Amino acid sequence: MWDAVLSRLLAWVSFGTDKFQGPAKRRILMTNILVMLVTALCVPHILFFLAYDASALRIPIIFVALVAIAFQLTPLLNSFWPYGGGFYNLVLWLGFAGTVSWMFSAQSAIHFYFLAGATTAIAIFGVRQNMLSIISIGLGLFGFIYADRTFAEPADFLNLSDNFLSILYFTSIPTTLLAIFCMVFYGFKQASIAEAALQREYEYSEALLANMLPGPIASQLKRNPGQTIADSHEEATILFADIVGFTPLASHHSPDTVVKMLNNLFTRFDDLANKHGLEKIKTLGDAFMVAGGMPDPQPDHAVRVANMALDMVSATQSFASEMGENLQLRIGIHTGPVVAGVIGTKKPFYDVWGDTVNTAARLETYGTKGKIQVTSETKRILEDHFDFEERGKVQIKGKGDLNLWYLEGHRNA
Structure with a gap:
C-alpha cells in the first residue's frame, strides 16, 4: 500500500x-x-x-x-x-x-x-x-x-x-x-x-590533455592559449613500428575484432612507453611512433628506445600466441635532430618533423619482419650496451645507400 x-x-x-x-x-x-x-x-x-x-x-x-x-x-x-x-x-x-x-x-x-x-x-x-x-x-x-x-x-x-x-x-x-x-x-x-x-x-x-600532449607541452599550452609551440631538439631517437601483413589479416576478421586487436596490442605499447619514459607521438593505422629525448632531454634516450623496441617485439609475440595469429613487427630506429610542436587548435596534437623522422619511417618500410633495424648513427650510440648484426648497405628511397644494422639484444645477454 x-x-x-x-x-x-x-x-x-x-x-x-x-x-x-x-x-x-x-x-x-x-x-x-x-x-x-x-x-x-x-x-x-x-x-x-x-x-x-x-x-x-x-x-x-x-x-x-x-x-x-x-x-x-x-x-x-x-x-x-x-x-x-x-x-x-x-x-x-x-x-x-x-x-x-x-x-x-x-x-x-x-x-x-x-x-x-x-x-x-x-x-x-x-x-x-x-x-x-x-x-x-x-x-x-x-x-x-x-x-x-x-x-x-x-x-x-x-x-x-x-x-x-x-x-x-x-x-x-x-x-x-x-x-x-x-x-x-x-x-x-x-x-x-x-x-x-x-x-x-x-x-x-586534465587527464585527457595529458594523454593527448606531453606534460610540459600541456602546461605551456594552458599558460599561453593560442601560442605557437615549436621546439628544436639537437638529438632525439625516433622509432617507427608496423605490423607485418596486417591488411590481409584484417580482411579475415570483422571490423570490431580488428579494432579490439589493435587496441589491445597498442595499449601494451602505451604501457611500455610509460615504463621506459618515452613519448608516444601517434598511431597511423597499424603503425606506432615513439620518440625519446623529447620534449625533455634524456641523455640515454637511444638506450630507452632500444629497450622499448625489444620489449615491443616480445609483447607482440605474446599477443600473437594469445590470439592464435601470426603477427610480427617491423621496426625502424634512427637518431638525430628533430623539430617538435603542436599542430592545430580545434584538435591539437603533438608531432615531430625532420630528416630523422623520415629516415626512421623509411627504415621501418624497408625493414625485415620480426627485426629491429637501426642506422649507423644509432648503432654507434648503442654498441656498448647491445649486440648487433650487420645487414649491409640498403638502397633507401630518398636516402640513397645506407649501412644498416639489426638490433639483436642486450650485450650482457
Whole structure:
C-alpha cells in the first residue's frame, strides 16, 4: 500500500518535467517538491486548529485546507509553461501569507511566512530569471513589513485567546526558520554538487590533455592559449613500428575484432612507453611512433628506445600466441635532430618533423619482419650496451645507400 502511495507521489512530483532538460527540469522538480512540503506544513496547522477549537477556527481550517489543495495544482501549470508554476506559487503564497496574517495578526508571528516564501524565490525561478526572483523577494519583504505594521489585532470574526496566539507565535517562527534552513541547505547542496561535477570534469579534461600532449607541452599550452609551440631538439631517437601483413589479416576478421586487436596490442605499447619514459607521438593505422629525448632531454634516450623496441617485439609475440595469429613487427630506429610542436587548435596534437623522422619511417618500410633495424648513427650510440648484426648497405628511397644494422639484444645477454 505504502509503496503504491509513494509511487503515485513521485509520479506527481515529476509530472510534466519530461518536456524539459538540465537546469530547467531540476528547477521545476524543486518547485514541485516545495509545494509538497507546503502541503505537509499545512496539515499540522489544520490538526492544531481542529484540536484547539474546531468550531471557532472553522474558517481558517477551511482556508488552509483549500490552499493546500490549490498548491497541488502546480505540476499541471509547470507542464504547460516552465515558469507557470512559479508565478502561480508566488501569487498563491502571497495570498495565503497575507490572509493568515490578517486573520491571526502580527501577534501570532505568522506573517514571518512572507520571509519563508521570499527565500524560495531563487529556487523557484532559478538564477537565469534574477528579475523574477528580485520581484518575488521584494513582494515578500513588503508583505512582511506591511503585515507587521498593519495587522495589530486578529480579525473580528475570530475570538482568539492570548494563549492561542502565544502557541502560534512559538510555532510560526521555528517553522519559518526551518523553511529558510531547508532553502539555504538546498542551495549549498546544489552548489556542492555543481562544484564536485566541475572538479570531475576538470580532472577528466586534465587527464585527457595529458594523454593527448606531453606534460610540459600541456602546461605551456594552458599558460599561453593560442601560442605557437615549436621546439628544436639537437638529438632525439625516433622509432617507427608496423605490423607485418596486417591488411590481409584484417580482411579475415570483422571490423570490431580488428579494432579490439589493435587496441589491445597498442595499449601494451602505451604501457611500455610509460615504463621506459618515452613519448608516444601517434598511431597511423597499424603503425606506432615513439620518440625519446623529447620534449625533455634524456641523455640515454637511444638506450630507452632500444629497450622499448625489444620489449615491443616480445609483447607482440605474446599477443600473437594469445590470439592464435601470426603477427610480427617491423621496426625502424634512427637518431638525430628533430623539430617538435603542436599542430592545430580545434584538435591539437603533438608531432615531430625532420630528416630523422623520415629516415626512421623509411627504415621501418624497408625493414625485415620480426627485426629491429637501426642506422649507423644509432648503432654507434648503442654498441656498448647491445649486440648487433650487420645487414649491409640498403638502397633507401630518398636516402640513397645506407649501412644498416639489426638490433639483436642486450650485450650482457
